[in-house]
Amino acid sequence: MSELKGNSVCHRHMVFGWWSLAVFMSLGVVLECLHALEVSEYLANETRRMMWRLAHAHGTLLGLLNIAFALSADRVQQGRFKLASRLLLVGTVLLPGGFFAGGVTTYDSDPGPGVWLVPIGAIAALAAVVITAFVTGKNSSD
Amino acid sequence: MEWIIITILLGLALFPVLVESRRLSVIRSTALSTILFVSGIAGIVTITIFNIDQPDSGESTVVNRPTRVKKDGYGRSKRCQSCHQSQHHSWSHSYHSTMTQVADEAEILGNFDQTLQIGEQRFILSHDDDGYWVELKVQVANGFSPLYDKCKVVMTTGSHHFQLYWYTYPAQIQPLGPKKMLGLLPFAYSIEEEKWIPRSATFLGPRHHVGNQEISRWNNTCIRCHTTHPRPRVDGIKVESEVSDFGISCEACHGPGDAHIERFKNPITRYEAHLASENTVDDIVNPAKVEDHGRQSQICGFCHSMVSLTGQEHHARFQKHGTEYRPGDDLTKFLHLIRKTDEKHPITQAILKSDPTFLEQAFWPDGMVRVTGREYTDLLESACHTRGKLTCLSCHSMHHNDDDVTSLDVWKNDQLRPELKSDMACLQCHDQFKEELHLKSHTHHSATSSGSRCYNCHMPHTTYGLLGAVRSHQITSPAVQVTVETGRLNACNLCHLDKTLGWAADHLTTWYDHGTVDIPEEYVGVSAVVKQVLSGDAAQRAIAAWAMGWSSAHEASGSKWIPMILKELLNDPYEALQIIAIKSFRNIPTIASVSFDLLNASASLEEVTVIARNMWNQSEKVQESNNAILTNPDGTFSIEGLRMLMEQRDERRIILAE
Numbered sequence: 001m002s003e004l005k006g007n008s009v010c011h012r013h014m015v016f017g018w019w020s021l022a023v024f025m026s027l028g029v030v031l032e033c034l035h036a037l038e039v040s041e042y043l044a045n046e047t048r049r050m051m052w053r054l055a056h057a058h059g060t061l062l063g064l065l066n067i068a069f070a071l072s073a074d075r076v077q078q079g080r081f082k083l084a085s086r087l088l089l090v091g092t093v094l095l096p097g098g099f100f101a102g103g104v105t106t107y108d109s110d111p112g113p114g115v116w117l118v119p120i121g122a123i124a125a126l127a128a129v130v131i132t133a134f135v136t137g138k139n140s141s142d
Numbered sequence: 143m144e145w146i147i148i149t150i151l152l153g154l155a156l157f158p159v160l161v162e163s164r165r166l167s168v169i170r171s172t173a174l175s176t177i178l179f180v181s182g183i184a185g186i187v188t189i190t191i192f193n194i195d196q197p198d199s200g201e202s203t204v205v206n207r208p209t210r211v212k213k214d215g216y217g218r219s220k221r222c223q224s225c226h227q228s229q230h231h232s233w234s235h236s237y238h239s240t241m242t243q244v245a246d247e248a249e250i251l252g253n254f255d256q257t258l259q260i261g262e263q264r265f266i267l268s269h270d271d272d273g274y275w276v277e278l279k280v281q282v283a284n285g286f287s288p289l290y291d292k293c294k295v296v297m298t299t300g301s302h303h304f305q306l307y308w309y310t311y312p313a314q315i316q317p318l319g320p321k322k323m324l325g326l327l328p329f330a331y332s333i334e335e336e337k338w339i340p341r342s343a344t345f346l347g348p349r350h351h352v353g354n355q356e357i358s359r360w361n362n363t364c365i366r367c368h369t370t371h372p373r374p375r376v377d378g379i380k381v382e383s384e385v386s387d388f389g390i391s392c393e394a395c396h397g398p399g400d401a402h403i404e405r406f407k408n409p410i411t412r413y414e415a416h417l418a419s420e421n422t423v424d425d426i427v428n429p430a431k432v433e434d435h436g437r438q439s440q441i442c443g444f445c446h447s448m449v450s451l452t453g454q455e456h457h458a459r460f461q462k463h464g465t466e467y468r469p470g471d472d473l474t475k476f477l478h479l480i481r482k483t484d485e486k487h488p489i490t491q492a493i494l495k496s497d498p499t500f501l502e503q504a505f506w507p508d509g510m511v512r513v514t515g516r517e518y519t520d521l522l523e524s525a526c527h528t529r530g531k532l533t534c535l536s537c538h539s540m541h542h543n544d545d546d547v548t549s550l551d552v553w554k555n556d557q558l559r560p561e562l563k564s565d566m567a568c569l570q571c572h573d574q575f576k577e578e579l580h581l582k583s584h585t586h587h588s589a590t591s592s593g594s595r596c597y598n599c600h601m602p603h604t605t606y607g608l609l610g611a612v613r614s615h616q617i618t619s620p621a622v623q624v625t626v627e628t629g630r631l632n633a634c635n636l637c638h639l640d641k642t643l644g645w646a647a648d649h650l651t652t653w654y655d656h657g658t659v660d661i662p663e664e665y666v667g668v669s670a671v672v673k674q675v676l677s678g679d680a681a682q683r684a685i686a687a688w689a690m691g692w693s694s695a696h697e698a699s700g701s702k703w704i705p706m707i708l709k710e711l712l713n714d715p716y717e718a719l720q721i722i723a724i725k726s727f728r729n730i731p732t733i734a735s736v737s738f739d740l741l742n743a744s745a746s747l748e749e750v751t752v753i754a755r756n757m758w759n760q761s762e763k764v765q766e767s768n769n770a771i772l773t774n775p776d777g778t779f780s781i782e783g784l785r786m787l788m789e790q791r792d793e794r795r796i797i798l799a800e
Contacts, residue, residue, distance in 0.1 A: 044544045046227055107416045109225050116413075 009085050010070040017066030020092055024059025027100075031056060051103030051111050059096030062125065066092060069128075072136060084131040091125025094118070206310040206321045207244065207296035208361065208369075208383035214464070215398030216371040216386035222399060225406065230392070232542035235550045236557065238390035240301040242368040245274055248298045251305045252331035258338055260328060260353040266290075276309050276327050281355040297324060297360065297388075299368060302555075303608050304330040304344055308360050323381040324360045328353030337740055343717035346606055346680055346798040366465075367445035370394040373464040395441055395540060397469045401425035427469040429540075435531045440473035442534040443518030448480040448504060448511065450489055481519060482509035503797060506604070507628040510616045512681055513798040514607025520615035530571060532617070535559075537567045568596040586653050592694035593637065602633035603688065606681055606798045609721050611688035622647040622659045625670065629682060635670035636689045639699040640767045643670045664790065668783075669770040672707055676787035680716050680796035687711050687719060691726025701730045702761035703771050705754035706779050710788065712743040712750065716796075720744075732757055755779070 031052060034042040042048060069088055073081045094117045101114020201209045210218060219239070223230040233239055240248070254267040254274050263286070266277035274295040279286040293309035300306055308324040329338045342350035358376060361383045365372040370393050371386035386393065393399050402425040406412050415422040421431075432438040443449075444467060451457045456476070459466065467476040478489040482505040485494075493500055506512050511519050517534070526532035539559040542550055546560040556563070565575070575581045575596075578589045587593030599620055603611035618624075620633040622643050634646035643665045650656040665673055675686035689695050690704045704726075711723035720743035728734045733753050738746050758764060764773050772783040 040545070107412075108229075109227050110409075110412055110416060113413060113417065 007073065009081055010073045013066045013070035013073065013085065013088070016089065016092065017063045017068075017070060020059055020063030020066060024056055024063060024096060027052070027059065028056045045106055047106040047109055047111055048103040051099050051106075051115070055096045055099035055103065058099060059092075062088075062092040062095060065125075065129075069132065072132060081132065081135060084128045084135065087124040087131070088128035091121045091123075091128060094121025095125055097121070206294060207308075207324065208322050208365070208385060210387060211384040213373070213384070213386060214371065215400035216393050217399060218387045219370075219389075219391035219393070221403060222392045226392075228544060229541045232550060232553075233392065233540065235542070236540070236554050237300075237302040238394075238540070241299065241390055242364070242388040243298045243301070244388060245295045245298055245307070249301070250274055250295075250298065250307075251301070251333055252307065252338065256338075258329050260340055260350070263353050265327060265329065265353070274307070276307070278309075278327075278355075280312060280325060281357055293325070295327070299360075299364060300330075301333070303334060304332055304339075306330050306341070311357065322361065322383050323358050323376075323379065326354075326356040326359060328355055332740075335740055339721070339740065340717065343721060343741075344609065345800065346684055346716060346718045346796060348795060348797075349715060349717050371398070371464050374461050376461060390445070394444075395427075395429055395469055397427045399426055429469060430535055432470050435527070435533045437470055437472060438535060439518055439521055439527065439533045440471075441469045442538075443473055443479070443521075444469075444477070446515060446534075447477075447518035447522075448516045449477040450480055450493060452476065452478050452489065479519065479522065480504075481522060482507075483523065506630045508624060508630075510604065510614060510618070510628075510630065512605055512630075513800055514605050514612045515800050517615035520605075524615070524617040526571075526617045532571075536570065537562050565594075565596045568600070572596075586649075592697065598637065598694065599633045602631075602636050603692070604630050604636075604685060606684050607800055609718055610725065611685045619654075620646070620650065621656065622650060622661075623656070626659060626662060626665075629674075629678070631670060631674060631682070631685060631689070636685075637692075637695050637698045639671045639690060639695050640669050640703070640763050640771050641699075642666070642668060642770050645770075646670070667769060668772070668787070669767070672771055673787060675707060676710060676784065677790040677792065679792035679794050680719060681798060682792070683711065683714070683716075683719055684722055687722045687726055691729040693729060696730070700761060700763040702732075702757040703763050703767075704730060705733050705750060706758045707772065707784070709747060709750045709754055710784070712747045717741075 031042070042052070066088065069081075069085070073085070098114055098117030098121055099111075101117065102111030104114065105112035201211065212218075219230065219233070250269075252267075254269040256267055258265040258267065263279065268275045268277070272294075275292055276295060277290050277292045279289065280291050280293070281287075291312040293312060295307045296310050297308040298305055299308070307327040309327060310321050311323045311325050313321060326341065328341045330341050330344045331337075332339050332344075340350065340353070341356075342354070358381065361374055361376050361381050365374050365383055365385065368390070369385035369388050370391045373384045375382040375384060405423075405425055406415070415424075427441075429438055429441045432441070444465075451460055465476060467473060473479070478487065480487075480490055480493070480501075482501050484490065485501055490501070504511065504513055504516075509523055521527045521532070521534070524532065537559060538557050540557060542548075542553050543560050546553060548558075548560065548563075558567075565581075569576055575584060581589050581594055585591075585594040585599070592598055597613060600617050601613040601615065602620070604614045605612045622632055622634075624630065625632045625635070625643060632646060634649065635641060635643065638646070642661075643659075644661050647656070647659045647661065651658065664677070671686045671689055674682040675690065676683075678686060687708060690708050708723050708726060711719050714720050714723070721740055724738045724740060724743055724746075727736065727738065727750070733750065736746055736749055736753065758779050763771060764777055767773055769780070769783075772780040772787075774780045
């Protein structure tokens with residue numbers, strides 16, 4: 001852990017990952033409460049339910065991905081991960097955030113305009129994963 | 143436009159990867175680019191395939207029933223579902239959606255493991271893995287086929303009160319082309335009673351002794367209102383009926399959806415519309431936003447009215463291509479609205495030439511409709527509509543609101559807007575009666591009494607329908623003079639079953655300054671309802687008999703005295719009236735325990751008479767009513783009074799077909 005602290009990219013993702021888990025697992029608890037209390041504003045709006053469930057699921061998984069990224073980045077040269085790191089952070093904010101924002105206002109089956117952030121976040125996260133895969137492979141072959 | 147977005151997004155995704163890949167070997171870079179390019183193309187192809195309108199699978203090969211064919215911009219309701227899930231969900235629970243169903247796709251409610259009989263005719267019902275069947279002697283031009291044919295049940299009508307079954311007319315009788323001419327099993331399955339009832343008993347009409355199979359009735363008549371964008375295409379025995387969808391689906395009220403769907407496939411167009419401060423261009427009609435309240439109501443009036451096609455030429459076009467009317471148009475340009483108050487109209491006169499009693503049967507003498515399903519015609523005679531802005535949507539909603547606490551199963555019975563099954567329907571405009579004091583001073587009843595409910599006085603049950611009485615949709619005020627002139631029971635007497643017309647007239651004069659009414663001799667000294675249930679014509683008897691089973695009337699008038707009078711209808715020549723009497727008996731404590739045979743009502747007469755006599759002796763109304771309910775001076779029941787009223791019965795032939 002002390003080595004991770006010394007690596008600023010790794011440290012950033014480790015902290016960001018755990019906080020992401022904390023936030024989006026809390027969202028999961030809130031959603032369970034909305035079910036328990038039969039809150040119609042949530043349950044009766046199928047689009048909102050789907051958006052917020054997706055925010056919870058993606059936020060939690062991306063939190064884990066950030067922790068995995070921190071552990072992977074620690075083993076290779078820091079500079080190669082800078083682009084991937086930035087893209088992953090963008091994805092972790094925009095993807096679940098876009099889903100959540102899309103559920104705040106809904107139009108029948110269409111989510112609110114916040115959902116437009118989702119594809120940007122998804123592409124950023126996907127690009128981060130692909131770059132990491134290549135860089136990790138190149139590092140191994142080096 | 144969506145392809146531009148996809149391309150941009152793919153580019154955004156590829157850019158950081160390709161920049162990084164320049165550092166990799168050329169081979170690896172090429173492999174990566176190739177994989178990503180192929181994946182992108184595969185993605186686009188997949189999306190394209192899913193966006194192409196798929197034709198309705200299977201319908202093009204169907205030859206034994208009318209088919210669903212996309213035409214004139216109309217299609218099936220399922221294409222609306224993806225964007226309008228909530229609306230589609232509540233619509234699919236409504237009885238509109240299941241008005242017409244393909245038998246193979248429908249929930250068949252009737253028991254098909256039995257044989258039914260009308261007179262000498264037998265109908266052998268069965269079902270197997272291939273579907274539902276009826277073996278019968280089909281109706282032909284000069285009677286009935288000598289041999290039995292086994293016909294496949296291909297379509298159903300209804301899912302609320304009754305379900306009817308249509309069979310494919312046999313091949314030897316339909317030799318030309320597709321076998322799309324349908325015949326009707328002359329029995330309806332009563333969902334409430336869980337019993338087969340002869341079709342003739344479900345309408346108010348004299349008893350039939352043969353099973354009319356109403357050949358091609360569906361293709362010629364039912365198709366107009368029980369489907370969406372129908373094209374009858376009946377030419378003699380060549381029948382090629384088509385519809386865009388079975389049942390009354392989305393586009394029946396919203397108009398053709400093709401252009402709307404095409405426009406809003408594009409997500410940018412959708413979000414422009416969502417975020418716009420004003421209404422954006424749309425290619426579909428939202429009835430709630432049709433500004434002209436008359437045209438808004440006409441959307442429902444296309445089916446819920448008494449209409450006739452305007453002339454032979456229009457009829458021929460309708461036969462081939464379906465109606466040219468689109469929601470929001472002026473309906474009167476496409477259909478003639480039949481009103482008794484406009485009986486001199488040439489089209490109405492032409493109808494009267496072929497059916498001289500048509501208006502007399504379908505309307506009360508003052509022009510109020512007396513058979514259900516014609517609510518828009520009623521609305522046209524209402525000041526709330528003609529001088530105000532009342533429309534169908536003032537009270538009804540075709541979609542269940544998400545915030546409506548009424549369950550879907552309850553809502554779908556009458557499709558009322560939230561909380562409008564109450565005085566709120568009228569208080570939207572007449573808000574002065576929100577104050578309890580004003581309400582009481584207006585109604586002269588306690589605020590919680592059923593006599594203070596707006597619709598009990600202003601929309602009384604004076605329309606025949608569904609083996610009972612339903613509320614008139616012509617908004618009126620109670621008036622004894624109208625009862626005298628038309629023979630239609632007024633709201634006061636429909637609740638105060640034990641009271642005379644004179645009693646109602648006195649109260650209306652005292653409370654509302656109604657003028658003096660000359661009460662006809664035959665109504666003097668006898669309850670108006672008792673008079674009509676025994677002496678009225680079949681339509682009057684039906685409404686009076688239904689009122690005798692109405693719980694609100696029992697609160698005002700008691701119920702123990704009723705069976706002694708109502709039992710006479712167990713022998714009524716109209717089967718429908720026997721059934722209405724039985725249904726009313728079931729709402730009266732004690733006598734409700736009798737096990738009635740719906741199709742042999744008179745079998746219960748002896749048992750009912752014994753119970754009715756005992757109940758009569760226990761009724762406190764017997765002494766109070768001053769002979770209005772046929773009480774002798776000693777408190778016994780006046781058989782002589784009953785006989786005299788029965789002898790005055792109006793025997794005119796009544797047929798009220800919904």
